Amino acid sequence: MTDQTVSPSALTDPDWWRSAVVYQVYPRSFADGDGDGTGDLVGITEHLEHLVRLGVDAVWISPWYPSPLYDGGYDVADYCDIDPRFGTLAQADTLVARAHALGLRVIIDLVPNHCSIEHERFRAALAAGPGSPERDWFIFRDGRGPGGDEPPNNWPAQFGGSAWERVVGPDGRPEQWYLHLFAPEQPDWNWTHPGVSAMFDDILRFWFDRGIDGFRIDVADSCAKDMSLPDLPAGTSRHDKYPGHPFYDRPELEAIHRRWRAVADEYVDSAQGPRVFVSEAYLGPITRLAKYTVKGRLHTTFNFDALLTEWAYDSQRAMIDATLAGYSGVGAPSTWVLGNHDQPRVVSRYGLPVTGAPFIPGEGLGQRADKGQALTADLALGRRRARAAALLELALPGGAYVYQGDELGLEEIDLPVEVLQDPIWERSGHTVKGRDGCRVPIPWSGERPPYGFSPPLAHAEPWLPQPDSWADRTAAAQTGDPDSFLELYRAALAVRRHHRALGDGRLHWDPAAPEGVLGFHRDPHFTCWVNFSDVTVRVPADVEVLVSSDPLDDGLLGPDQAVWWQRTR
Known part of the structure; x- marks a missing residue:
């Protein structure tokens, strides 16, 4: 196996963001360093070596700011401090310095649409x-x-x-x-006020000066509003972001984004390399969203079509084609994502009878699947597909994001209603459980909760309860097991780091791939096959298998499996 450590010299690469694999940390649920049942900065710092061994390039930390936590920290009371439950500014500085010493970049959240009622x-x-x-x-x-x-x-x-x-x-x-476009405890800023723009300039500089490498922009399509405040047309869904919408994807957004980019570009000449932005915007079609990444605006944007598209050959190929065409048209890389803190776990989603929305060539995503079915999943099927999806994501041109615990194959947890904290539960009139099921603290070691999430002598329970069935899902239990999720991710990321074909670039569809197999080549000498058919297919005999999502039986690739290979002659 190739060396998976990261050289700190990688921090000077001016194009790092075009190919980066970024690991998302939800701080309350990653690792508890002080034993109070809530994840914190000490816990993150103590587990950075896990990310290095995994093989990622950067860590994105969800909001760590002071907050009453009405919406998991996305209700920010102070943009220039750390929530005491997570730690201190000094501990944040230590975390960033340690990450940089290990060759990892650090991205944090910017929440510019709204703040907290306690701001x-x-x-x-x-x-x-x-x-x-x-x-x-x-x-x-x-x-x-x-x-x-x-x-x-x-x-x-x-x-x-x-x-x-x-x-x-x-x-x-x-x-x-x-x-408040979100919870009542999250009042929206007025971005026509010059003081708001100036304040966020100062916020960006505050964190850039402390060594932060970039920001994930929360709901990057919603800051600007039509200040005449017109009614929406009758029957408009809250998910409908039609052109001309009074509070989504307004033309005034471009000036806001360019102003942020100008601040980031003040730091381009530092030894640390460029500071970057990734946009969170559930917005289609792809060509519309790609405009956020034109020169002088934001660097990248999440490709949520990859997350929401059904697990099916035609939809996946159409989505990939549209994505690559949309971003290449503006000179930006694609940024692939399978999971995050807002969506049911990929293992559970892919175990459903309906795995997502169909992607229609020339149109984009069809009707979104019902999230409510995510807890009735066939987990064995979901895990097989999630393993294959990981290889597909990591083989595609551009960058990729990994949500904490997906490298362990964690599933969505059906939590009892009395522990739910997501505001969606209350605001839906107790009809939608919300997002807490994907935010359960992750397991590190041991046979029972808290699975090493908290120190051995801690008495506090984790802030959300962990299931009794995760003993075989811990990082410790999976380490060294060649068939585990964790070792699959480590192997794939090691190949990705060292293979010249992977990362930013282009792909060519493989005309020789069997029917129902999504196959593509990347130069030099790399091929990925993903079997979406219901029959077993044979991998060519004259190839070297680099990684497979499940062991190949005599060169046979089963349904819902993926393989990376290169020709030996």
Whole structure:
């Protein structure tokens, strides 16, 4: 096996972001260093060697800012500090320095659409009252109807209910409403206010000066609004982001993105290499989203079509073709993603009768599958497909993201309702459990919970309960087992790091691939086959197998399996 360690000299590569494999850490659930049942920065720092041995290039840490955690940290109370439950700024500095010493870059979240009701500027806005300059930082409006008792318009919140919350004044009487596209505890910033833009410039510089290598931009398509606040057309779904939408993908976004890029480019000449952005935006078609990565705007954007597309030959090939064409048209790399903290675990999704949405050539994704079925999965089937999907993702041109625990083959957990913390549970009227099932603390070692998540003598339970069935899913149990998820990821990432064909670049479809097998070549001398058919196919005899998602029986590739190979002559 090739050496999987990362040389710190890789930190000077100006194009690192075009091919990077980035590991997402959800800090509450990665590793608990102080024994209080909540993951923290000490825990992350102590487990960075896991990421080095895995073979990734960078770590993305979900929000670590002070927050009341109404939405898992995406309700930020202070953008320039660390939540005390996670640690301190000094510990963040130690984490970044240690990551850099190991050759790992560090990306953190920027949450620019909204903040927390506990942010000092929102508290000042509430105290100052209607018509005050303090309220101009947010989007306050009088209500409609008699006494202003109705919201200013019909915009829905993504977590359910109205996107407007009414303020109660000091005298106990209702007054204005404020906009929140997500939970009521997350008021939206007013990006037409010059102070908001200047504040976020300062936030970017604060973290870049501390050595941060880049930012993942939360809901990067939603900061700008049509400030006339028109109603949405009747029957519009909260997921419908049609062209001309009053609060999604507005033309004013481009100036915001370019301003952020200008700040990042101030740091381009540092010895650390360029500081970069990756956009989170569930937006289609691909050509529309690719515009976010034109020169001078953001560097990359997540390809959620890869995450949401059904596990089927025609849809996967059409999605890959459309993705590569869309991003090559603007000179940006594709960025592939299979899972994250907002979606059911890939193992569970791929074990469903409906594995995602069909991808239609020339149109994009069809109707999205119902997330509610994710807990009725055939996990053996899901794991087989998830292993193959990992090889497909890591073989495609561009960069890739790995959500913590996916390298262990973890499944979605059906949590009891009394422990749920995701605001979706309450905002849906207790009809949708939300995202906590993919946020359960990950297992490191041992035979029973907390599986090494907390120190041995810790008495606090993990903040979300772990199942009793994860003893064979721990990192320790899988290490050294050639058939495990973990060793598959390690082997694939080792090949990817050292094979000249992989990372950024192009692919050519393999016309010799059997029917139902998604096959492509990458130069020099690399081929990936993924078997979407229901029959076994034979891998060519004159090849060297580099990695296979499951052991090949006499050169036979079974259904829902993948293989990387190169010709020996």
